[in-house]
Amino acid sequence: MARVVVTPSFRVEFPGDLAEFDIEAATVFDLVRRLDALWPGAAAFIEAKVSIAVDGELIGDWSTSLTRDSEVLLVPHIAGG
Amino acid sequence: MNDLSGKIAPGPFHHVGTRPVRPDGVEKVTGKAVFGPDFSVAGMLYGAILRSPHAHARIRGIDTRKAAALPGVKAVVTGADFPDLESLTVSAGESSGDIIHISRTCMAHEKVLYDGHAVAAVAATSARIAQEALALIAVDYEVLPHVLDPEAAMRDDAPLLHDGIFTKGIEPAPERPSNVPMKVALARGDAAAALAGAAAVAAGRYTTEFVHQGYIEPHVCVASWNADGQAQIWASSQGHFSIRALTASVLGMAQADIRVHPLEIGGGFGGKTGIYLEPVAMLLSRKAGRPVRLAMSRGEVFRATGPAPGAVIELRIGAAADGTLVGAEIDFIYNAGAYPGNTAHSGLICALGHYRLANARITGWEVLTNRPAVKAYRAPGAPQVNFAVESALDDLATQLGIDPIALRLKNAVIPGDAQPTGVPFGQIGYVECLEAARAHPHWSAPLGPNQGRGLAGGLWRSHGGPSTGEVGLAEDGTGLVAAGSPDIGGSRASMAIMAAETLGVPYEQVRVTIADTHSIGYSMVTGGSRTTFATGKAVIEAAEQVIATLRQRAAAMWNVAADTVEWRDGTAIRADGERLSIGQIAAKAAFSGGPIAASVGLNAAGYLPGFAVHICDVEVDPETGHVGVLRYTAVQDVGRAIHPAYVEGQLQGGAAQGIGWALNEAYAYDAQGRMENAGFLDYRMPVASDLPMIDTVMVEVPNPAHPYGVKGVGEAPIVPPLAAVANAVRAATGKRLPDLPLTPDRVHAAVHG
Numbered sequence: 065m066a067r068v069v070v071t072p073s074f075r076v077e078f079p080g081d082l083a084e085f086d087i088e089a090a091t092v093f094d095l096v097r098r099l100d101a102l103w104p105g106a107a108a109f110i111e112a113k114v115s116i117a118v119d120g121e122l123i124g125d126w127s128t129s130l131t132r133d134s135e136v137l138l139v140p141h142i143a144g145g
Numbered sequence: 146m147n148d149l150s151g152k153i154a155p156g157p158f159h160h161v162g163t164r165p166v167r168p169d170g171v172e173k174v175t176g177k178a179v180f181g182p183d184f185s186v187a188g189m190l191y192g193a194i195l196r197s198p199h200a201h202a203r204i205r206g207i208d209t210r211k212a213a214a215l216p217g218v219k220a221v222v223t224g225a226d227f228p229d230l231e232s233l234t235v236s237a238g239e240s241s242g243d244i245i246h247i248s249r250t251c252m253a254h255e256k257v258l259y260d261g262h263a264v265a266a267v268a269a270t271s272a273r274i275a276q277e278a279l280a281l282i283a284v285d286y287e288v289l290p291h292v293l294d295p296e297a298a299m300r301d302d303a304p305l306l307h308d309g310i311f312t313k314g315i316e317p318a319p320e321r322p323s324n325v326p327m328k329v330a331l332a333r334g335d336a337a338a339a340l341a342g343a344a345a346v347a348a349g350r351y352t353t354e355f356v357h358q359g360y361i362e363p364h365v366c367v368a369s370w371n372a373d374g375q376a377q378i379w380a381s382s383q384g385h386f387s388i389r390a391l392t393a394s395v396l397g398m399a400q401a402d403i404r405v406h407p408l409e410i411g412g413g414f415g416g417k418t419g420i421y422l423e424p425v426a427m428l429l430s431r432k433a434g435r436p437v438r439l440a441m442s443r444g445e446v447f448r449a450t451g452p453a454p455g456a457v458i459e460l461r462i463g464a465a466a467d468g469t470l471v472g473a474e475i476d477f478i479y480n481a482g483a484y485p486g487n488t489a490h491s492g493l494i495c496a497l498g499h500y501r502l503a504n505a506r507i508t509g510w511e512v513l514t515n516r517p518a519v520k521a522y523r524a525p526g527a528p529q530v531n532f533a534v535e536s537a538l539d540d541l542a543t544q545l546g547i548d549p550i551a552l553r554l555k556n557a558v559i560p561g562d563a564q565p566t567g568v569p570f571g572q573i574g575y576v577e578c579l580e581a582a583r584a585h586p587h588w589s590a591p592l593g594p595n596q597g598r599g600l601a602g603g604l605w606r607s608h609g610g611p612s613t614g615e616v617g618l619a620e621d622g623t624g625l626v627a628a629g630s631p632d633i634g635g636s637r638a639s640m641a642i643m644a645a646e647t648l649g650v651p652y653e654q655v656r657v658t659i660a661d662t663h664s665i666g667y668s669m670v671t672g673g674s675r676t677t678f679a680t681g682k683a684v685i686e687a688a689e690q691v692i693a694t695l696r697q698r699a700a701a702m703w704n705v706a707a708d709t710v711e712w713r714d715g716t717a718i719r720a721d722g723e724r725l726s727i728g729q730i731a732a733k734a735a736f737s738g739g740p741i742a743a744s745v746g747l748n749a750a751g752y753l754p755g756f757a758v759h760i761c762d763v764e765v766d767p768e769t770g771h772v773g774v775l776r777y778t779a780v781q782d783v784g785r786a787i788h789p790a791y792v793e794g795q796l797q798g799g800a801a802q803g804i805g806w807a808l809n810e811a812y813a814y815d816a817q818g819r820m821e822n823a824g825f826l827d828y829r830m831p832v833a834s835d836l837p838m839i840d841t842v843m844v845e846v847p848n849p850a851h852p853y854g855v856k857g858v859g860e861a862p863i864v865p866p867l868a869a870v871a872n873a874v875r876a877a878t879g880k881r882l883p884d885l886p887l888t889p890d891r892v893h894a895a896v897h898g
Contacts, residue, residue: 069567071565071566071567072330072331072332074329074490075314076313076314076327076328076329076330077313108233108234109234111236112234112235112236112241113234113241117566117567117568120568120569121568121750121751122568122609122750122751122752123750124609124610124611124747124748124749124750125748125750137566137567137568139566139567139568140490140491140494140566141241142490142491142494142525142526142606142608142673
């Protein structure tokens with residue numbers, strides 16, 4: 065049961081009931097699949113606009129395992145120049 | 146060999162930290178380098194784009210018959226030639242956008258939303274005929290009321306740009322569309338209560354204007370779309386893979402059918418992370434059956450490409466008597482132009498990201514107006530709000546009688562502190578930068594009459610992301626590196642340094658190519674201060690794989706086990722001291738398993754923010770209000786500088802652009818919403834004679850997530866200059882000028898008002 069927290073600055077982009085929640089997921093891939101089931105289109109949205117941090121570290125590999133105590137932060141991609 | 150797996154190489158280094166001549170230098174200084182405007186192909190036609198003279202108008206009809214009939218005209222394109230698209234958020238460079246908005250930016254369909262919006266295009270056998278043809282296109286416009294000012298655009302009675310944009314982030318969800326795509330907010334603690342109890346509060350309302358990146362080379366491309374559906378595009382950009390993806394999405398093509406060739410780029414600074422011309426040139430080429438070149442004039446660059454947003458920022462920041470920050474309230478509005486620009490998030494995150502502050506409420510609004518849609522510009526969204534925050538901090542220091550650096554040091558973030566996103570900071574160096582600034586002779590140098598000194602700090606998050614790097618050996622053992630990241634700031638030199646360091650060979654034995662989209666795996670744009678970090682990691686890992694192969698090949702030649710072979714200084718060393726050079730092994734590669742090469746694709750995590758502290762001295766002429774910059778020092782945590790000269794160049798360039806933002810630059814519009822200063826004569830960027838030599842101090846706090854400790858350096862240096870200059874003007878005049886640019890008339894009025 066990973067704890068998912070959408071960065072407060074980013075909650076505007078997410079459905080209200082998905083701002084902070086617990087979810088069963090074995091990996092980040094699994095988490096995104098489950099989010100997409102809850103909120104159709106979430107996977108495409110996350111791929112385009114979201115960076116993911118697991119337990120305080122931004123990760124680039126969505127096969128990263130999640131545990132019962134994992135905290136997953138969804139933060140906005142920030143455009144660069 | 147340098148075993149770099151999972152830790153920072155400690156040094157000493159042979160190449161990292163040296164300043165060799167850049168491999169593309171001779172071609173550039175002798176004029177041989179092929180930039181976008183230099184490129185041509187056989188049979189090429191010349192395209193031109195008709196642009197709206199109106200800031201806001203409905204297109205009732207476009208009659209292109211006369212233009213199409215002009216001898217020499219081979220194709221005409223309007224919005225009707227573009228495929229209908231479903232709304233979809235797509236990655237656009239390091240940002241994202243709706244594919245419909247991206248398509249409409251290339252060519253208006255139902256409405257034009259700003260002066261300069263493309264409405265039609267032609268391709269002809271000469272540039273002169275193309276221009277003549279544009280004059281024959283008749284567009285029937287219904288001119289609509291326009292709005293340029295973001296606060297005016299937020300009003301209920303403002304002219305509406307889009308019928309389908311409803312403000313996200315407010316409750317209840319609005320039923321009417323508006324010019325406000327998004328409200329974003331961040332809150333922690335109780336800011337209002339903290340401010341009520343503060344010993345000192347600095348408050349103000351600050352404004353900044355639209356400013357352009359000011360790259361030298363205008364946008365240009367050549368496209369050739371064949372009858373079999375395959376196409377090629379030649380363009381200078383910050384990301385040829387981004388051009389491929391966006392053009393394919395706009396035109397409904399398979400990405401494999403578009404091969405994009407990167408050309409040398411004459412500056413981008415974020416402004417070349419998207420597309421403007423490519424789908425138009427593609428459609429013209431398909432209709433004409435020939436390659437088509439489209440090139441913007443300088444005026445078109447100003448009128449039709451994306452600058453940085455203007456801003457209105459109101460804030461209150463409070464501190465205890467000892468200088469500890471206790472609370473802040475910030476409300477900002479970013480003027481995004483015609484389409485949503487995604488800069489509000491970074492304004493939110495960068496506003497106070499460099500300070501520990503328990504109580505803060507930040508609210509940001511993104512607002513649409515009848516101006517070109519904003520685009521990334523070096524640390525997009527950060528300099529505007531930083532200008533207000535760092536100005537207010539200076540006011541707090543004055544109120545409390547505390548040294549400005551001491552005030553910032555008291556509150557500076559350190560490793561382990563939470564970022565506004567909730568992710569803790571890693572090995573950051575803001576404190577080290579502030580201490581380096583305090584120790585620099587500039588900070589204590591004497592000042593003369595009408596002179597003042599200002600200081601400001603700031604951060605940029607930087608990025609990692611997907612990159613591909615390849616390392617191969619020629620038959621003589623020299624190294625060939627291929628990267629998918631366009632080289633804007635000297636990355637070929639830094640890739641060669643990192644590959645040579647890893648392989649243990651001379652820098653001159655490694656040559657680097659920027660490969661086209663069919664020749665290497667995907668690489669994200671050169672932007673977000675990511676290339677030396679992310680693409681560098683891919684190149685280093687590929688070099689390590691090549692070393693592993695070289696050890697195996699040497700072992701095979703010696704008939705010993707590979708794990709008994711060491712790799713040091715470009716040489717395989719057997720247990721008894723026998724050696725084989727990289728050239729000797731490569732020469733026998735065909736007989737030991739085939740060519741030696743490795744390709745690594747990765748998604749680089751572990752990037753760290755860059756922190757910068759700038760010191761600026763100015764002299765204000767009380768008679769004219771002119772502000773002259775006398776001395777400037779840019780201090781930055783750069784992780785570890787791979788090629789220090791190019792890192793220093795990034796610091797100097799960012800400072801120069803930020804000084805222009807502070808003192809001179811602004812888009813000017815007439816009453817009809819037409820841009821009045823679409824050229825470098827009237828849009829005044831700093832030139833060499835305006836600026837002193839900008840001193841740099843590279844603070845090196847290495848990033849543990851990169852084998853050589855790299856942090857991104859390209860964007861942080863444009864964050865502090867706005868406030869550093871403004872704080873210096875305040876010190877010189879005693880007046881706080883909250884509206885940028887600090888033009889002579891404004892300064893004169895403040896001094897004598």
